[in-house]
Each structure stands twice: as C-alpha cells, then as structure tokens.
Amino acid sequence: MIRDTSAQDRLVEVRPSRSRNRKLLLIGGGVAVVALIALAAPRVSTMFSADTSVSASRLNFATVTRGPFVRDIAAEGKVVAAVSPTMYATSAGAVVLKVHAGDVVKKGQVLAVITSPELTSKLAQEKSAADAMEVDYLRAQIDAKKKRSELQKAYDNATIDQTAAERDLNRYESAYGKGAVPQADVDKAKSTLDKAQITAKHAKTDLAMDNDSLTFDVQSKKLAHDRQVYLVQDLERQVEDLNVKSPVDGQVGQLFIAERATVAKDAQLLSVIDLSALEVEMKVPESFARDLAIGMPGEISGNGKTWNGKVSAVSPEVVNGEVAARLRFDGDTPKQLRQSQRLSVRILMDKRDNVLTVQRGSFVDESAGRYAYVVNDGMADRRDIRVGASSIDKVEILDGLKEGDKIVISGADTFGDAKHVAISR
Structure with a gap:
C-alpha cells in the first residue's frame, strides 16, 4: 500500500487578530449610538429649541x-364690644368710684361721683340771681300796670273835658241866637273846646306810646329772667352730670383712675362694655378688601359651635397691608362669649x-x-x-x-x- 501524509497532519487553532476585534467593537458601539440617537432624537430637538x-x-x-x-376669606378674629362707651369727667374735681372693674351695671346706675365745689357754688349764685331777676320782672309788671292806669285816667279826664266843652259851646251858641249872651262868650267857649280836644288827642297818643314802652320794658325784664333760668338749668345739668351714670346695661370694663383721685375736665374715668351687643373683628389682606361689602354673609366658629353672621363694618383705612372688618351675629348674641376671645371667621364673598x-x-x-x-x-x-x-x-x-x-x-x-x-x- 502507498502511505499518505495523514499521520503527519495536525489541527491548528486559528485566533482572530487584534485589529479584527477592535473593528467588531467599533461596529457594535456605532450601532448602539445610532440606536440611542434614534430614541433621544425628539428630546434632543426639544432641548435645542428651548431658551x-x-x-x-x-x-x-x-x-x-x-x-x-367659592370666594371666601378665612381668618382668626377676636370678640369686641359693638357698644363700649368710655365715661369722661364733665368737670374738674375729686372722683369717688361707686363700682369696681367687672361689676355688672344697669343703664342709669351711678358709677362715680365727681365733687366740684366751684360748680356747686356757681349754681347757687346763679339761682340767687335768677330769683332777683324774677322779682324785677314781677315789679316791672306792677309798675307797668300802674303807669297804664295813670295814662288811662288822664285820657278819660281829657275826654270828659272835651265833652263838657262841646256842651258849653252848644249852650252859648243857642243863647247867642236869642240875644242872651254876647259874641265874646261864644268865642271863648269855642276856644275852650279846641283846648279840650287837643288835650284829649295828646292823652290818647301818650296812652298808646307809653303802653308800648311799658310792654318793651316788661318784655326785656322777662327775657333777662328767662336767660338766667336757662343758665341755671344748664348748671343744674352740669351738677347732675357730676353723677356719672352708665349709658347701657353691661359690665364695668377698665378703670382709668384711682379711688378719690383729682382729675381735670374731660379726663377718662372708666369704660362700660355692653355684653349684649358683641361683634367679631378680623384683619383682611388689602387685596381682598376692595371686594368686601357690608351685609356679606359669614360664619363664626368657636367653643365647638358655629354661628351665622354678617359684615357690619369695613374700615376705610389700610394699616400694615390689612383692613379691619367686623362681623355681627345674625340673631341673638351667644351668651358664653367674652371680650377679646379668639374665634374663627369665614366670609363668603362669591359662589358660582x-x-x-x-x-x-x-x-x-x-x-x-x-x-x-x-x-x-x-x-x-x-x-x-x-x-x-x-x-x-x-x-x-x-x-x-x-x-x-x-x-x-x-x-x-x-x-x-x-x-x-x-x-x-
């Protein structure tokens, strides 16, 4: 058999180069950036369009x-007396107090007494002068009656003399016509009649003129007496005012003087609080003050209760950016409230x-x-x-x-x- 080279072959591991790794990383990063830009594009465009x-x-x-x-104003208010008069000294003198702070008083009750010897003495003097003027007035009336009587008597006598002279003239004229008396006697009778007529005329004039003069004199005396009477009445009123009386039913508030202190005229003595007429005062921001009006409804809360009220007054003056407003209870004033007590107040200005x-x-x-x-x-x-x-x-x-x-x-x-x-x- 022919031998091959398989026995000599060897598997070799191929590793990527550094340049290739860098290229892959760049490609991946680019893809990520493109994705982020695509996602944030609207946001980025918005950022660039903003100022x-x-x-x-x-x-x-x-x-x-x-x-x-609902337009309303809610704030804290305090209870104030709608009627809280202060008593003043009507005259200089020593003051004796008849009450203490906190005492319940009735209208017309004497709260203090001012001792003024000068005013008392002046009243006595003016009363005496008034009595003297009354006597002068009565005397003037009597004198006028007497004078009128005398004038009337003179006028009556003159009238009688005139009548007698007229009769004498008639007799002399009749006798002269019969030739019993001379012409001289007739002329004398005429002169006597003329004189009697003039006397009667002047007597009548004097009666009228003197009667007017007497009337004026009596009237003058009467006016002087009346003036003195009015002066006495005014002094009596001043003396009566030395008894300082309560103008309302209520409670004595503050005493401004000590017992038996000597005060000047118009000095403060004490104050009286009418607890039957209480109101709630609140401070309103200036921005809301223009919309406030008398009669607007409101709610007053405190002591676990709520009462209806109405705006009774709005101050025309702005102090520290606030305006003072007062609410009056709609109905009877609650009995358990006290002066300066804090309450919650809400004024309803509009509701739609x-x-x-x-x-x-x-x-x-x-x-x-x-x-x-x-x-x-x-x-x-x-x-x-x-x-x-x-x-x-x-x-x-x-x-x-x-x-x-x-x-x-x-x-x-x-x-x-x-x-x-x-x-x-």
Missing part, C-alpha cells in the same frame, strides 16, 4: 379644572358653578395675571391668559387656558423673559 432649562424640582405645577368656585379655575400660585402676582407657562412633553411654553376673581386657594381663568392644561404655578420667576423653557428631571 433655557430649569429643573422640575424647583417648580410647582397645577392642572386647570372646571367646577364650583361650572367655573374654569386653577390652584392659586405666585404666577398670578409675577405676571400680573397676563400669562402662564403651559407644560407639555417636558416643555413649558408661555401663553397669554386672562384671569378673573381670586380666592384663598384658586384663581378664575377667563381666557387662554382650557380644562386639563398643566401650568407652572410657582417658580416661573426663574424663567426670566424666556418663552420656551425645557423642564429637566
């Missing part, structure tokens, strides 16, 4: 919804259904309600909007947004003037 990029952790978002919209709203955030103040950033696929796009009324936690959307839109409600101040912002995770 800036902000982390989502720095922002707060909310979704626009449609439903009921089917309103487009979004959670309130700083975007309302930052943009003045003119625009908002709508979030979609990792991008926040600025959109012009128009907002309406605001409540504590919501704001009404009038235009620019629709139900389901997601917007940035706070943190948009970091966007600057950018119109397109990328939201990174």
Whole structure:
C-alpha cells in the first residue's frame, strides 16, 4: 500500500487578530449610538429649541379644572364690644368710684361721683340771681300796670273835658241866637273846646306810646329772667352730670383712675362694655378688601359651635397691608362669649358653578395675571391668559387656558423673559 501524509497532519487553532476585534467593537458601539440617537432624537430637538432649562424640582405645577368656585376669606378674629362707651369727667374735681372693674351695671346706675365745689357754688349764685331777676320782672309788671292806669285816667279826664266843652259851646251858641249872651262868650267857649280836644288827642297818643314802652320794658325784664333760668338749668345739668351714670346695661370694663383721685375736665374715668351687643373683628389682606361689602354673609366658629353672621363694618383705612372688618351675629348674641376671645371667621364673598379655575400660585402676582407657562412633553411654553376673581386657594381663568392644561404655578420667576423653557428631571 502507498502511505499518505495523514499521520503527519495536525489541527491548528486559528485566533482572530487584534485589529479584527477592535473593528467588531467599533461596529457594535456605532450601532448602539445610532440606536440611542434614534430614541433621544425628539428630546434632543426639544432641548435645542428651548431658551433655557430649569429643573422640575424647583417648580410647582397645577392642572386647570372646571367646577364650583367659592370666594371666601378665612381668618382668626377676636370678640369686641359693638357698644363700649368710655365715661369722661364733665368737670374738674375729686372722683369717688361707686363700682369696681367687672361689676355688672344697669343703664342709669351711678358709677362715680365727681365733687366740684366751684360748680356747686356757681349754681347757687346763679339761682340767687335768677330769683332777683324774677322779682324785677314781677315789679316791672306792677309798675307797668300802674303807669297804664295813670295814662288811662288822664285820657278819660281829657275826654270828659272835651265833652263838657262841646256842651258849653252848644249852650252859648243857642243863647247867642236869642240875644242872651254876647259874641265874646261864644268865642271863648269855642276856644275852650279846641283846648279840650287837643288835650284829649295828646292823652290818647301818650296812652298808646307809653303802653308800648311799658310792654318793651316788661318784655326785656322777662327775657333777662328767662336767660338766667336757662343758665341755671344748664348748671343744674352740669351738677347732675357730676353723677356719672352708665349709658347701657353691661359690665364695668377698665378703670382709668384711682379711688378719690383729682382729675381735670374731660379726663377718662372708666369704660362700660355692653355684653349684649358683641361683634367679631378680623384683619383682611388689602387685596381682598376692595371686594368686601357690608351685609356679606359669614360664619363664626368657636367653643365647638358655629354661628351665622354678617359684615357690619369695613374700615376705610389700610394699616400694615390689612383692613379691619367686623362681623355681627345674625340673631341673638351667644351668651358664653367674652371680650377679646379668639374665634374663627369665614366670609363668603362669591359662589358660582361650572367655573374654569386653577390652584392659586405666585404666577398670578409675577405676571400680573397676563400669562402662564403651559407644560407639555417636558416643555413649558408661555401663553397669554386672562384671569378673573381670586380666592384663598384658586384663581378664575377667563381666557387662554382650557380644562386639563398643566401650568407652572410657582417658580416661573426663574424663567426670566424666556418663552420656551425645557423642564429637566
């Protein structure tokens, strides 16, 4: 047999070269990069179209919804007395207190007495002057009557003399016609009659003129007396006011003076609290004050109970960015409340259904309600909007947004003037 070379053959292991391994790695890496680029292409295009990029952790978002919209103000209030008069000294003097702080008092009850010797002495003097003027007035009436009587008497005598002179003239004229008396006697009788007529005329004039003068004199005395009487009445009122009385049923609040202290006129003495007329005072932010109106309904809560109320007053002055408002209980005032007690207050300003709203955030103040950033696929796009009324936690959307839109409600101040912002995770 012919021998072959099989006995000499040997299997040799073929190993790939380094260059070939590198080539395979490059090909695989390229495929992976292409796949990643294909997957991230939309994201990359979004990033490149944005004006800036902000982390989502720095922002707060909310979704626009449609439903009921309630505008209300909730705050803490304190009980104050609707009627809490303060008593003042009507005159200078020493004060004797008749009550203590916390005492229950009735309307008209004497709370304090002011001792004023000057006022008491002046009243006595003016009373004496009034009595003297009354005597002068009565004397003037008597003198006037006497004077009128004398004038009337003079007028009556003059009238009688005139009548007698007329009779004498008639007799002399008749006798002269019969030739019994001379013409001189007739002329004398005529002169006597003329004189009597003039006297009667002047007496009548004097009676009228002096009567008016006497009337004026009596009236003057009467007016002076009346004026003095009014002065005495005013002083009596002042003396009566020295007894400081409670104007309402209530409770003595604060005493501003010590017992038997000497005070000046118009000095504060004490205060009285009318516990039957209590109100609740609350502080309202200035932004809501313009919408408050007297008569708005509210709720007052405390002591485990809730009472209905109404806005009774709104202060016209803004203090530290707040406005003071008062609520009056709708119905009888609860008996268990106390002055300055803290209660929860809620004022209902508006209530509507089917309103487009979004959670309130700083975007309302930052943009003045003119625009908002709508979030979609990792991008926040600025959109012009128009907002309406605001409540504590919501704001009404009038235009620019629709139900389901997601917007940035706070943190948009970091966007600057950018119109397109990328939201990174």
